[in-house]
Amino acid sequence: MKIAVQGLEDGHVVRLEPLSDVLREPLRAALNCDPEAWALMVGSACGERFDAFFDSALIDMEKGTKVAWAVRRASDDVIVGTTSLYEIKPEHRRCEIGATFYRPEARGGAINPACKRLLLGHAFDAGAVRVEILTDAINPQSQAAIRKLGARDEGVLRKHKITWTGRIRDTALFAVLDEDWPEVRDRLDRRLAAFG
Template sequence: MRIVPVPLEDRFVRLEPFEDGLKDEVRAALNCDPEAWAAMVGSAQGAHFDGWWDSALTAMRSGTRIAYAVRRRLDGAVVGTTSLYEINPAYRRCEIGSTFYRPEARGGAINPACKRLLLGHAFDAGAVRVEIITDAVNARSRAAILKLGARAEGVLRKHKITWTGRARDTAMFAVIDEDWPEVRDGLDRRLAALA
């Protein structure tokens, strides 16, 4: 498995791997919704942005993460971020996460379009397992992940410590290579209905 940092796009979004020229657009896109950031493992809002950005670039250089700016094709605006991370070629697995969308970009085509592109990129590169995890208390996120077609695999208790110091239980979901054709077809139908 070799997942390379290339732009990915469809009719709804263009995912652009982080590079210095995107920094200001990403900063502006993420500097909102403090309530949402309070529930996340890390924060990229306000004063937290520079450290978060530098950490993402360091992980990209090490090959363990591909962080993307999410550009809405409709108007060209950067409306969030998402990543392939915890990339482990030896185990042919990775995670999709570190995802944040501006409030006005939630609930439509943006998230399923991003997930379709990321899953396709990972499986085309030889992945056999792609995990999607979320805070166990985030019912909205859990429902969205199930709607994508990922399977629930359980809850990891006190799995992560958030930037606010809270011990977070993590709900674990995954799509494996045998699931991918059905998940892909479901996402394609869902996105076709949104066109």
């Protein structure tokens, strides 16, 4: 399994552009908002924390353990967030989807399912047998969105991570397996078609 660093697009809703220095300032503008939402994240890319986040993502991409993208909304060509495939483990043919953050006006519509459709397709096309999606156990909105994608609930990892605020986090674990992917893909395609 080798996850290629490449742009991904669906032709309608989003384009995912691999992080590069040319995207630093547009992404900074997109992520420098909604500090309350960052409080639920393991790390923050808001304000003075942005450059460390961005530089770390570039280093991880060079190592091959992560592919991070800027999310560009197709309708107006504006960068509205970021998402990643990370914890890439070729020896186990698995990875995680995460480090996802969208501007408030980009939440709740077609952008998240369009991104997840592209990321899951990219991972399974590369030979993944398992793609995990993790979220904070105290974030029911995020958990509901992950279930709506068709990922399966696999339980809670207690005291799994310590967030940038120092809070010890329990993590809700979800996964999509290669045998689940055709059904999940069809479900996402139907959802995206309903957006028009």
